[in-house]
Amino acid sequence: MLKCLNRGLAFRATLLGLIMLPTLGHADSLNGANTAWILTSTALVLFMTIPGLSLFYGGLVRAKNVLSILMQCFAITCIASLIWFICGYSLAFTDGGIANSWIGGLDNFMFANMTEDTLSGDIPESVFSMFQMTFAIITPALIIGAFAERIKFSAVLIFSSIWLLAVYVPVTHWVWGGGWLQEMGLLDFAGGTVVHITAGTAALVAAVMIGNRKGFQQQAMMPHNMTMTVTGAGMLWVGWFGFNAGSALAANGDAGMAMLVTHISAATGSLAWMMMEWVKHGKPSVLGIVTGMVAGLGTITPASGFVGPGGALVIGFTAGVLCYFATQFIKQKLKIDDSLDVFPVHGVGGILGTLLVGIFASSELGVFSGQGFAEGMAMLSQLKVQATGVVSVLVYTAVITYIVLKLVDLMVGLRVDAEQETYGLDLSQHDERGYVL
Secondary structure (H helix, E strand, O other): OHHHHHHHHHHHHHHHHHHHHHHHHHOOOOOHHHHHHHHHHHHHHHHHHHHHHHHHHHHHOOHHHHHHHHHHHHHHHHHHHHHHHHHHHHHHHOOOHHHOOOOOOOOOHHHOOOOOOOEEOOEEHHHHHHHHHHHHHHHHHHHHHHOOOOEOHHHHHHHHHHHHHHHHHHHHHHHHOOOHHHHHOOOOOOOHHHHHHHHHHHHHHHHHHHOOOOOOOOOOOOOOOHHHHHHHHHHHHHHHHHHHHHHHOOOOHHHHHHHHHHHHHHHHHHHHHHHHHHHHHOOOOHHHHHHHHHHHHHHHHHHOOOOOHHHHHHHHHHHHHHHHHHHHHHHHHOOOOOOOOHHHHHHHHHHHHHHHHHHHOOHHHOOOOOOHHHHHHHHHHHHHHHHHHHHHHHHHHHHHHHHHHHHHHHHOOOEOOHHHHHHOHHHHHHOOOOOOO
């Protein structure tokens, strides 16, 4: 009887082991649904730079400079991709040993340890690294809007390369790669600090150092092709779903909520900016509604994985109003020619969104577990962490950007001469015209 009982228990244990075996193995195996979504998101984020940002910026400059903008976006895409492949990814996302709080290591130099079977979580590491590469591409590309129509093409290439390694890579490691801000608990779901504060701050420093365009505030410098700009804006809106929802790194409810709040914030930011212009100037502008959209998108970015639809509505509205006033303040009061409003939209939006995460992060989404006063204390604590992230990234970016620009100026010079600026960068830098009429 005892022998039969032992055999029965052994059989049940074996059966239970066989049932659990696939489950245990699945935890370390590739997830096809997640992989498919991140592959799609990667394509969407690259689509944001070329052609999205290229067309958005290209339409905003004068006709004599349209090719220069398109060329800069395209060239930065190529250079940033190779830098990320050679050492950028490794420095951002591998263990840096005793220096890990500040920078990663070179264990994955030229993707040395990456094969088609290597996983990052439950997706291929090749997919994860490519997804992160698209972020490394668009960030320096955003900066070019600040010095459009007056910078040497050689200076753009050198500045973007050095800046990517000296600013973007370390900040990425701080926030997402196991660095000190991640350890502190900074909430930045998709790049409020990593992308928007770094790009916006660098843009403001560059605009001041390079100087205003010839004729700034003395002659009209209207966008030459708003149709092109609106087309690019639409591409940015669609591509941003990959930017934010893709940052969940899974095809799940977090990605779905991130996509929903991204859309709500973009729509609200668009209408808020449009209404501000309508009240001030008596007519709503197409430029205003698309710029408000970008402000809404940039501001929701750090919060997109942590807030619900109600928070997104407030964040989008706040972005549309405050970023609008920021553009007026920078150009009218400070008289700084941030040509395409990079700092007022991306810098201010990134700062605002990163801080608002601490206020609107939802306990239902797993950020704060307490209720009432306990949650309020958690909110204040989180706000302190968010403010630390904002200030540290802003100051570091400003200082290093200044040094990099000084270095580039010594190497090749930053600005074209007055005659070349008058002819336009298309002819002076590329010996081509955007339009032959």
